[in-house]
Amino acid sequence: MKIITVLGAKPQFIKAGSVSREIERQKSLGADIQEIIIHTGQHYDANMSDVFFEEMQIPKPDYFLGIGGNTHGAMTGQMLEKIEAILLQEKPDWLMIYGDTNSTLAGALAAAKLHIKIAHVEAGLRSFNTKMPEEINRILADRISTLLFCPTPVALANLAAEGVQHWGAKVVLSGDVMQDGALFYHDLAQKPDPLTQLTDFVLCTLHRAENTDDIKRLSGIVAALNQIAEMRQIILPLHPRTRQKLAEMENIKISSKIILLNPLGYLNMVYLLKHCALVMTDSGGLQKEAFFFHKPCITLRDETEWVELVEHGYNVLVDADKEIILNAYHSAKFTEDFNVNLYGEGKASARIVSELVNF
Template sequence: MKIITVVGARPQFVKAAVVSRALQQHSNMHELIVHTGQHYDTNMSDIFFEEMQIPKPAYNLEIKESLHGMMTGKMMMGIEQILLDEKPATVLVYGDTNSTMAAALAASKLHIPVAHVEAGLRSFNMQMPEEINRIVTDKVSNLLFCPTQTAVNNLHAEGFTQAFYNIHLTGDVMYDAAQFYFERSAPRIIEQLQLKPGAFILATIHRAENTNNIAHLAAIVTALNELHKTTEVVVPLHPRTAKLINQLDIKPAFTIIDPVGYFDMLQLLHHCVLVITDSGGLQKEAYFFKKFCVIMREQTEWKELVEHGFATIAGSDTRHILTQANEFLTGSFTGEAALYGDGKAGENIANILEKYLN
C-alpha cells in the first residue's frame, strides 16, 4: 500500500519523522514524501531531513510564493499531478499550513482518502490562516488523528460524528519526537553560545498577527529587551521576522541567533529557564521539558496548558509579557506529560492506518 506524505514547513518535518519511523515497521506500507518547499532554506528545511534521518522527499515542488492563494493554488496543481501519477492508497497530512490544506483538497477531489495528524485543533480565531487551513482539512479528511481529548471534543462540538468520520485519540507525535530525539542530541549549541544552563529565556516570534503588525512587534521587542537586562533572552529568529525587526525604531538588545535545527532546539528547551513564544508547537515542547511558557497571542490551540497553569496568554502587550514572565521566573514547575499521551502516538497512527487501508 502506497502512502503519500505531504510536508512543507519545519514542524511538519518533525511530526513526519515520528510517523515515518513507525510506518517502516509495517512491511506492507510504502511511504513517499512530497516536500512543497514552503520552508526552503537550509536551516528551515534540509537540516531537518539530515538530522532526523527522514527519508529524502521523492518530490520537491519548490513553491516559494508569499501570497496564500497563489501558494496554495500552485501546491494543489503540483500535488494533483503527483497523485495522478502515483495513485496512492491514502494521503497523509500534518498540522495547519497551506501545504496541509492544499494536499487535503487535491486528494479529496480525486477521491483519495486523507489522514490528518493533529486534527481537531482550534484557536477560534478566524483571522489566523492556520485556523482556516485546519478547519478545511478536517472537513475533507477521512481519518482524523487527534492529539488530545480537547481536540476530539472540538470535532464533536462541530458535528463530526463517528458514523461519517474516523476520529481517533492517538496522543501527540511531538511528544514522541521530543522523547526520541533528545536522547540523541548533544549540548553543542549551549557550548557554542556560551549559555549558562537555567539562566536564559528562550523566545521565538513568527506569527503573522505579530510580524504583520508593527505595533505588536515593537511591543514584543520592548518586552524582550527589558527582560534581557536581568536574564539573557535568546531568540532563534525566523528570516522574515529578522527583516521586519530591522525596520523598527526600537532595536533589539537581546541575543539573536540564526534558526536552529531540531536537535539544537531541544537542547535550548532543556537548558532554558522560561519560554516566550507565539509558536503553537513550542508551547507544548516547553511543557515536555517542564518549562513555563508565556504565549504571545490572544488565544491558543493548546488550552489545556493554560487550564493547568503551565502556560499563560499575554498577547503582544509589553506589560503583560513582563508581568507573566517575571511571575513564572519565580515559580516552580510541577507536572507530567500525560496531557499529550504516552509517547506512542506514531505507533498508534501507523497501526490505525494499516487497519483502515486493509
C-alpha cells in the same frame, strides 16, 4: 497499502519523521506499507540538505515541487495542480497530511477530488481566530478527511461541537506526534556553535505575523524583552521575517544584552530547551515542546490552540502589552509537576499507523 505524505515545512518533516519511523518498524514486522513523501517547498530552508535528513533520521522526500514565496492563493493552486498529477500517477490508498499549512490544504483538496482517503494528523485544533490562514486551512482539511487523528481531548471536543458525527469521518484520539519526536531527539541535542555553556536563561522566539506586522504589538513585546534582559539572559533565534520587520521599524531596538542568533536547527533548539529556565514564544509548537522538556512557558499571543497547557498551569497567555508581559514574568505561578499525560506519552505514531493498517 500505499500512503502519500504531503509536507511543506521543516516542522512538518520532524513530526512526520516519527510516523515514518513507525511505518518502517511495522514493515520490518511484516506489514505491507509503502510511504511516498512529497515536499511542496512551501517554506524553503537552506538547512534541509541531505545532512539534515541523515541527522534527523527522516526519509528524504521522493518528490520536490519547489513551490513557495507567493501569495496564499497562488501557492495553494500551484500545489493542488502538481499534487494531483502525482496522485494520478502513484494511485495511493491514503494521503496523509499534517497540521495547517497551505500544503496541508492543497494535499487534502487534491485527494478529496480524486476520492482518495485522507488521514489528517493534528486534527481538531482550533484557535477560533479566522484571521489566521492556518485556522482556515485546518478547518477545511478536517472537513474532507477520512481519518482525523486528534492530539488531545480538546481537539476531539472541537470536532464534536462542529458535528463531525455527520461527516462520515472516523475520529481517533492518537496523542501528539511531537511528543514522540521530543523523546526520540532528547539525547541527540546539539549545542549551537556560537554559545558557551549557559544556565538560567530565557529561550524566546518571535515570528507570528500578528506580532511582527503590527508596530504596536512588536514594540510592546520588544520593550518587555529588553527590560527582562536587564535581569536575566535571553537567547532569541531571530526569524527572517522578524529581522526584516525590525529593520523596517527603526524606532524598535532590541537590547544588546539579548543574544540574537540566526534560525537554528531542531537539534540545536532541543539543546536550548533542555537547558533553559523559561520559554517565551508566539509559536504553537514551542509551547508544547516547552512542556515536553518540563519548562514553563509564557505565550506572546491572545489565544492558543493548546488550551490544556494553560488550564493545567504550564503556560500563561499574555497579549503584546509590555506591562502584562512583565507582570506574567514576575508573578506567574507555574505548575512544577510535569507528570501528567496530556499528549499520549510518545505512543501517537504507533496508534496512527495501526489505525491506517487496520482501517
